[in-house]
Amino acid sequence: MDKIQLGRRQLLKRALQLSAAATAATAFPGCALLGGGEPYRLSLAQWSLHRRFFGGDADPREFAQIARREFDIDGIEYVNQFYKETLSDRLIADLRNRAAGEGVQSLLIMVDGEGALGAPDEKAREQTVDNHKKWADAAHQLGCHSIRVNAQSEGSYDEQKQRAADGLVKLAEYCEPLGLNVLVENHGGLSSNARWLSQVMETAKHPRVGTLPDFGNFVIDRETGEEYNRYRGVRELMPYAKAVSAKSYAFNEQGQETTINFQRMMDIVLAVGYSGWVGVEYEGDKHSEAEGIRLTRDLLLDIKATV
Template sequence: MMKRMTRRDFLQQASALLVAGFGQKLAGRTAAMPWFRISLAQWSLHRTIFSGKLDALDFPVVARQMFGLEAVEYVNQFFFDRARDRAYLRELKRRAEGEGVRSLLIMCDREGRLGDPDPKKRRQAVENHYKWVEAARFLGCHSIRVNAASEGSYEEQQKLAADGLRRLTEFAAAHGLNVLVENHGGLSSNGAWLAGLIRLVDHPRCGTLPDFGNWRIDATTRYDPYQGLAELMPFAKGVSAKSYDFDDEGNETRLDYVRLLRIVQAAGYRGYIGIEYEGNRLDEPSGIRATKRLLERVRTLLAEETQKDPKNR
């Protein structure tokens, strides 16, 4: 078990890696464009932020300077009461742009169930998300990520969630943004159910944010992650690379990253894949770096396979 990281340790690591971060930035300008790029989900640092060791405003700075990453995905829980605070958002945008970091999306939680059986609560949940659409647009994001929670039978939940999701998507579309649903518990972690929901919404601005690891439907049921990913990739406008722990060779111990990324590649996806480290054995910075190394290694492996056999493209 590694020792607990203090605020001083965290900041010292960031400073020590500053030069390396800029070196990666310069090297990236001359390197060929990879078939996917790597971003950082803010949840990867949730313990560090909640403990006060990292100011959420500094997240894009840390993403670049500490980890050499060029894009980020925010989590609304870290600035829950600041969605309409333009001074706060302006400062967050300034820090991201100052580092050359692209803001991709805001992950939105705790705003009600978009598929609530009560029409008034469902409408309120939709409207609760409006401020995050507006905040995401201000920050230069392409999407917000939402949950598709509901209640009732398989078909009833799909119909109710589609109603709320369609209304929110129409609002987001008017602002030039997408609404993405993550497999995030309940029936949303059933790949067939979520894919059917997106088809039912039937809007080009409504898609998925497949997460490699969120396939637990209930206490006793877990959906197959590889089948689920394959079902959600046709609608993906982002991908979350969940990670928990790593073996001595740097492989994720619960998930086969080669198999997962082959599914992503076969779907023709060429966007960002966001690191979302959620383990406990490694501290958060170490877990993020381990995930980054794994993504880079498998990315290179699959790119080489494609060069050898064009049928893999």
């Protein structure tokens, strides 16, 4: 193909992406879109280092330093599991000061183990919302744009959709004055059915409720092996996305992910005009945690360079 033709196509593609990004920013306030024409920036999901932190080889309070000094990544996504026993105003102030000292942005807290936001009983849903409030307060104090939650529920397909949407809206009403989004990740069960989760978004219809598409979490039923097509799933979830998790498992000698086609995934992400943070989340065992993080980071940077 003629190089001039290719250049024009790339310019047109980028113009369309920027136009879509402006639309997304209007539709979803607080979605942390980037300025300056940068297609995306990289953040580090703390779960990528879960063996190191759970094993006691590193202090979770040092997450910002590790992200910056070891991996040269300037955005971080906390995991509440590492702070459950120590959560306090003093801890949050310490984390905030450490991040500021490293020039690292605190982006979100991934919240697990606080109940089912789509519980069948309304009182149980309200209790789950209450359980999440301390993490929302922490995220606000850290300067995050979101908390990531789960959409667990029980009942029929439609019942779970209504119940999950109800719990999400209740939590979003608390988070809205804090300037926080409530993001749902495809994270097992019906939440890994992107069609269902998209319908939850449409049912909730709250500007602070959105998705955090994960490249790898599309197993609906581990016992039967039922799995949603990951590329279709990300495509369906991206219109509601305010963050993205670039999950990785293993790489070949050429630095390509062998489970997921990252170029195809990032084409899907950028096609809707997304221009925010993309989280590096290595979850494999072929490479060490540090090596897996670097391989994921470098692949995303290589793709970014071609946009």
